[in-house]
């Protein structure tokens with residue numbers, strides 16, 4: 071789901087955030103990708119437009135704090151951000167981190183539906199960041215095609 075400059079501006083306005091060029095750029099990259107991205111991955115996608123990495127980082131944090139782009143994955147200690155509005159469930163689903171290619175993908179929420187519990191742990195489990203690690207289907211396929 072890519073968004074226009076105007077849509078990005080509107081989203082910032084709605085959250086009471088000041089509209090700045092880096093903020094709009096970060097928002098558009100996150101909207102385009104839909105899956106969670108790290109600071110480095112956002113920079114990669116922004117390309118060589120000359121963005122200062124520290125500025126981009128500050129804006130990611132700002133978007134995170136405003137609830138626009140929460141951290142939804144923490145594979146290998148790396149925070150990955152995703153637009154809360156890019157998925158109906160706000161990315162409250164498990165994510166899969168590939169140990170081979172390093173990408174983080176969204177998995178269907180049904181995978182953890184059986185984990186829902188009553189009692190003391192109910193809210194904790196509901197809010198927990200579920201992260202699976204292993205090899206993604208593409209890497210498995212590549213490995214099968216060209217065994218080393």
Ligand SMILES: [Zn+2]
Pocket residue numbers: 168169170171172173205206207208209
């Ligand atoms: Zn992979």
Ligand SMILES: [Zn+2]
Pocket residue numbers: 105106142152157161162163165175176177
């Ligand atoms: Zn997700």
